[in-house]
Amino acid sequence: MFTHFSQEEKEVQYPKDRKLYIRSKPVVFVIIGIALLVTVGVAWLQYLTFGLPRDPSAALLSATEASVKGFPLWLIFCHWINFFFLMILIRSGLSILFDHPRLYFNEGSKPGTEWLKFTPIEVPKDELWTAKDDARYISPLLGLPGYRHTVGIARGWHFIHVPFFVLNGLIFVMLLFATDQWLRLVPTSFQIIPDAWNVFVHYATFNMPLEPNGFYHYNALQQLAYFGVIFILAPVAMLSGMSMSPAIESRFHWLPKLFGNRQGARSIHFLVMLAYAVFVIVHVSMVAATGLVRNMNHITLGTDNPSSNTGLFIGIGILLFTIGFFVYAHWVSWRRPRWVQRTSAFINGNLWYFTINKLKPKPYYKKEDISPFFWPNGKLPTSEEWKNLAKNQFKDYKLKISGLVENPVELSLEELKKLGKEQNITMHHCIQGWSGVAEWGGLPLKAIANLVKPHPTATTVVFYSFGEGLYGGVYYDTHTLDNCLKPGSILAWEMNYEPLSVVYGAPLRLRVENQLGYKMVKWIESIEFVETPKTVGKGYGGKNEDDEFFDLLANT
Numbered sequence: 001m002f003t004h005f006s007q008e009e010k011e012v013q014y015p016k017d018r019k020l021y022i023r024s025k026p027v028v029f030v031i032i033g034i035a036l037l038v039t040v041g042v043a044w045l046q047y048l049t050f051g052l053p054r055d056p057s058a059a060l061l062s063a064t065e066a067s068v069k070g071f072p073l074w075l076i077f078c079h080w081i082n083f084f085f086l087m088i089l090i091r092s093g094l095s096i097l098f099d100h101p102r103l104y105f106n107e108g109s110k111p112g113t114e115w116l117k118f119t120p121i122e123v124p125k126d127e128l129w130t131a132k133d134d135a136r137y138i139s140p141l142l143g144l145p146g147y148r149h150t151v152g153i154a155r156g157w158h159f160i161h162v163p164f165f166v167l168n169g170l171i172f173v174m175l176l177f178a179t180d181q182w183l184r185l186v187p188t189s190f191q192i193i194p195d196a197w198n199v200f201v202h203y204a205t206f207n208m209p210l211e212p213n214g215f216y217h218y219n220a221l222q223q224l225a226y227f228g229v230i231f232i233l234a235p236v237a238m239l240s241g242m243s244m245s246p247a248i249e250s251r252f253h254w255l256p257k258l259f260g261n262r263q264g265a266r267s268i269h270f271l272v273m274l275a276y277a278v279f280v281i282v283h284v285s286m287v288a289a290t291g292l293v294r295n296m297n298h299i300t301l302g303t304d305n306p307s308s309n310t311g312l313f314i315g316i317g318i319l320l321f322t323i324g325f326f327v328y329a330h331w332v333s334w335r336r337p338r339w340v341q342r343t344s345a346f347i348n349g350n351l352w353y354f355t356i357n358k359l360k361p362k363p364y365y366k367k368e369d370i371s372p373f374f375w376p377n378g379k380l381p382t383s384e385e386w387k388n389l390a391k392n393q394f395k396d397y398k399l400k401i402s403g404l405v406e407n408p409v410e411l412s413l414e415e416l417k418k419l420g421k422e423q424n425i426t427m428h429h430c431i432q433g434w435s436g437v438a439e440w441g442g443l444p445l446k447a448i449a450n451l452v453k454p455h456p457t458a459t460t461v462v463f464y465s466f467g468e469g470l471y472g473g474v475y476y477d478t479h480t481l482d483n484c485l486k487p488g489s490i491l492a493w494e495m496n497y498e499p500l501s502v503v504y505g506a507p508l509r510l511r512v513e514n515q516l517g518y519k520m521v522k523w524i525e526s527i528e529f530v531e532t533p534k535t536v537g538k539g540y541g542g543k544n545e546d547d548e549f550f551d552l553l554a555n556t
C-alpha cells in the first residue's frame with residue numbers, strides 16, 4: 001500500500017540482516033557510569049547523610065502574583081510547531097545516520113575507532129568493502145523514510161524543515177524577549193544552580209518536590225532544563241550541523257574545530273538529538289505526572305483550568321496529526337519521491353545557491369593531517385574497455401572533452417600532465433556521513449576550460465564514468481561551470497603523492513571541494529559541456545540524483 005518495490009529495489013532496501021545492533025566502547029560505559037555517580041550517586045549520599053535539602057519551590061507555591069501569567073497564543077503555536085519539526089528532524093536524521101552507522105571523534109572515520117556503531121561488521125582488510133556496502137537497515141517506524149540506502153529522501157525531509165525549524169526558533173526567542181515570557185525561562189541569578197540541585201535530589205531519591213503551578217512558575221530544575229534545550233541544544237545542533245557541510249568546512253575550517261573535528265561535530269549532532277529525545281520523554285512524563293489535564297490546558301488553550309478536558313483533547317489531536325503526517329510522509333517517500341527532491345531543490349537548492357555555494361575553498365590541511373584510512377565508495381568498472389586500459393596502466397587512455405566548446409579535444413594522461421598540476425590536501429565529505437583528509441594532485445579544471453573554450457551558453461559540466469551506479473547504468477554527475485573554476489577543482493591522477501589507484505578512481509577522478517563526495521566522479525571516461533543538466537540522464541543532474549534522489553547542488 002505504501003511502498004511498491006521492484007525485485008531490484010527489494011534487494012537494496014531489505015538486506016538479509018535487518019537487526020538493530022548497538023555497540024559501544026567500554027570507555028563510553030565508564031563515562032556514563034561516572035556521570036550517574038556524580039549526579040544520582042551524590043544526590044543519594046547527600047540524602048542519606050544530611051536528609052532532604054530545603055525545597056526551593058516552597059516559595060513559589062503561593063506566587064499567583066508572579067510577573068508572568070499564562071501562555072500567550074504565539075508561545076503555544078511555537079511550542080507545537082517546534083515539536084512537530086523536531087520529530088521530523090529526529091526521524092529523518094536517524095535514517096541519514098544509518099547510511100553510515102558509525103560515529104567517531106577522529107576526522108578520518110577509521111573503522112575500529114568508533115565510539116558508537118550500529119553495525120556488527122568488522123571491515124575486512126583484504127577485500128574491498130565500500131561505505132555503500134556498510135550501510136544498514138533502519139525500520140521505517142524509527143526512521144523517515146527508513147529501510148536501507150534512503151539517505152537522499154531522508155536528507156530531503158531533514159533539510160526542507162531545517163530553515164523553518166530555525167525560523168520558528170528565532171520567532172520564539174524574539175517574542176520571548178519582546179514580552180515578559182523570558183522571565184520564566186532565563187535564570188537571572190546563580191541561585192538557580194543550588195536550587196536546581198536541591199530539586200534534583202528530591203527527584204533522584206523519589207521524594208517528589210512541591211509542584212509550583214507552571215502557569216506562573218517553573219521549579220528551578222525545570223527552568224534550567226527548558227533554558228538548556230532552547231539556548232544550548234538548539235545552537236549546538238545548528239553549529240554542529242553546519243560543520244558537516246563541505247561548502248562551509250572547506251572555507252571556514254575553524255567551525256568543525258569547535259567540536260574537535262568534522263566527525264566530532266557529527267557525533268555531537270547525534271548526541272544533541274539524543275538529548276532532545278531524552279528531554280521529550282522526560283518532559284512528557286512530567287507533564288503527565290504533575291496534573292496532565294491542567295498542564296494541557298496551559299499549553300494548548302493558555303488557560304489555567306484544572307477540570308476541562310479540552311486541552312487534553314487538543315494535545316491528543318496534535319499527536320494524531322503528527323502520526324498521520326508520518327504515515328503520509330512514508331507514502332510520499334515511496335510513491336512521490338520526486339516531490340521531496342523537488343521541494344528540497346526549491347527550498348534548499350536555492351538557499352545554498354545564493355549563499356554558501358558562493359564561498360571559495362581555502363587551503364588548510366597539512367601533510368600530517370592526511371587520514372590513515374579513506375573509505376572507498378562506488379562500483380569498480382566492469383567494462384572490457386576499462387579493464388583493457390587498466391591492464392596497460394592507462395597508456396592508451398584518451399579523455400574526450402566535448403559539447404558546447406570551441407575546441408573539443410581528446411587527451412592522453414601524458415598530454416594532460418603536460419598542461420599543469422595543482423596539489424591540494426582537502427577533506428572529503430561523503431553524503432553518507434564519513435570523511436577523510438587526503439592529498440590530490442592533478443590538472444585544474446580551469447586549465448581545461450581555457451583549452452577547450454566553452455561557449456557562453458555552457459553553464460554545466462558533465463563527467464561520465466566507466467563505472468555504474470547502484471542500480472546499474474552509467475555513473476555520471478554534473479557541476480556548475482562556476483564551481484569547476486574554483487580553487488581545488490581538479491582532475492586528479494594522484495592521491496597521497498602516489499599515482500591514483502584503481503579503487504580510488506584511476507585513471508582520473510574529480511575533486512570539487514565545496515561539494516559532497518558523490519559529485520566527485522571516479523574512473524572518468526569523458527567530459528561534456530552542456531547548457532543544462534536537464535538534458536542528461538533522467539535530467540536531475542547525476543546518477544545519484546536520478547536514481548537515489550540526491551541533491552543537484554551538494555553543498556551540505
Ligand SMILES: Nc1nc2c(c(=O)[nH]1)N[C@H]1C(S)=C(S)[C@@H](COP(=O)(O)O)O[C@H]1N2
Pocket residue numbers: 374375376377378379429430431465466467468469475503504505517518519520521522523
Ligand atoms: N564512478 C563513480 N564515481 C564515484 C562513485 C561511484 O559510485 N561511481 N561514488 C562517489 C561517492 S558516493 C564517493 S563518497 C566518492 C568516494 O571516493 P573514494 O572511493 O575515493 O573515497 O566517490 C564518488 N565517485
Ligand SMILES: [Mo]
Pocket residue numbers: 377429430431432517518
Ligand atoms: Mo559518497
